[in-house]
Amino acid sequence: MTGMLSDAEKERYSRQILLFGEDGQERLKRTRVFLAGAGGLGSAMALYLAAAGFGSIRIVDCDQVDLSNLNRQILHGVSDINRDKVLSAQESLTGLNSEIEVDALVETMSEENIDRLVQSCDLIMDGMDSFAARYILNRAALKSRIPLIHGAISGYQGQATTVIPGRTACLRCIFPRAPPASVLPALGSTCGVIGSIAVTEAVKYVTGTGKLLEDRLVLWDGRNGCLDELACERNALCPDCSEL
Amino acid sequence: MPDGSRREMAEGGSRIEEILNKLGINPVEVIVARNGMIVSEEETAGGGDELKIVRFVHGG
Numbered sequence A: 001m002t003g004m005l006s007d008a009e010k011e012r013y014s015r016q017i018l019l020f021g022e023d024g025q026e027r028l029k030r031t032r033v034f035l036a037g038a039g040g041l042g043s044a045m046a047l048y049l050a051a052a053g054f055g056s057i058r059i060v061d062c063d064q065v066d067l068s069n070l071n072r073q074i075l076h077g078v079s080d081i082n083r084d085k086v087l088s089a090q091e092s093l094t095g096l097n098s099e100i101e102v103d104a105l106v107e108t109m110s111e112e113n114i115d116r117l118v119q120s121c122d123l124i125m126d127g128m129d130s131f132a133a134r135y136i137l138n139r140a141a142l143k144s145r146i147p148l149i150h151g152a153i154s155g156y157q158g159q160a161t162t163v164i165p166g167r168t169a170c171l172r173c174i175f176p177r178a179p180p181a182s183v184l185p186a187l188g189s190t191c192g193v194i195g196s197i198a199v200t201e202a203v204k205y206v207t208g209t210g211k212l213l214e215d216r217l218v219l220w221d222g223r224n225g226c227l228d229e230l231a232c233e234r235n236a237l238c239p240d241c242s243e244l
Numbered sequence B: 001m002p003d004g005s006r007r008e009m010a011e012g013g014s015r016i017e018e019i020l021n022k023l024g025i026n027p028v029e030v031i032v033a034r035n036g037m038i039v040s041e042e043e044t045a046g047g048g049d050e051l052k053i054v055r056f057v058h059g060g
Helices: A007-012 A014-030 A040-052 A085-096 A114-118 A131-144 A188-207 B016-023
Strands: A032-036 A056-060 A101-105 A123-126 A148-154 A157-163 A216-221 A226-231 B030-034 B037-039 B051-055
Touching: A007 A014, A014 A188, A032 A040, A040 A056, A040 A085, A040 A123, A040 A148, A040 A188, A056 A085, A085 A101, A114 A131, A123 A131, A123 A188, A131 A148, A148 A188, A157 A188, A188 A216, A226 B030, A226 B037, B016 B030, B016 B051
Parallel strands: A032 A056, A032 A123, A056 A101, A123 A148
Antiparallel strands: A148 A157, A157 A216, A216 A226, B030 B037, B030 B051
């Protein structure tokens, strides 16, 4: 995909070209994003990535759409129940923006296939629902030196940070151990808040604008309407990134 | 504290893991910031340190 914008693209993106210029928009067009997950968080991330004009989105998820997903997984509708989530996602995203390419993969992410899945991508977006999966993403990001934008949610709460391999704390530095697995409450609007923060990070990273959430963990407490931030730093003994 | 409350503790340089245990908090479920910086539970805190204990989330 070339980075040149057509007249239709210049029109479509005119309001954000005001933010970062045609050069920034062309950079978005040339960017290949790996999006892990087409669930609640993945839905919010995917829709804003597509709308912003990231030229290529590779989305991976092994699940099918269930009625109980529809309170938050806004990529999917009633007619998508029982369909593969990534196929429903592909349809929604190309329906929103026909200028982009969406690669839909029905796969379970694992240590065995992750290097192939992220190959040739410029950015990794974390829309996963467990730390076991996030550690796989983290290691792949570090190994391939691809920035990783982390988001997670539960109920009214969410968090986000940006990992730049070799420069910032990685996910394992911040969260050394996975919390016990459990079924968590999930609210679509919380996915929207965190997904939006994550895509804003992606846009800033690619266009070279603003200040990234490097070594900063943003915490959203929707119940009390508070946004907080904690500083973090690389752990010299981190099992995942100390060798970088 | 994870529930948003504040608690004053007279600690003279205790390991954060011990402080969490004393508070009945499972260290696996939280991250701890000492004076605004996330630190390992192996680190110590005391004196005028302010600890923020946050229950992080893992859903998606």
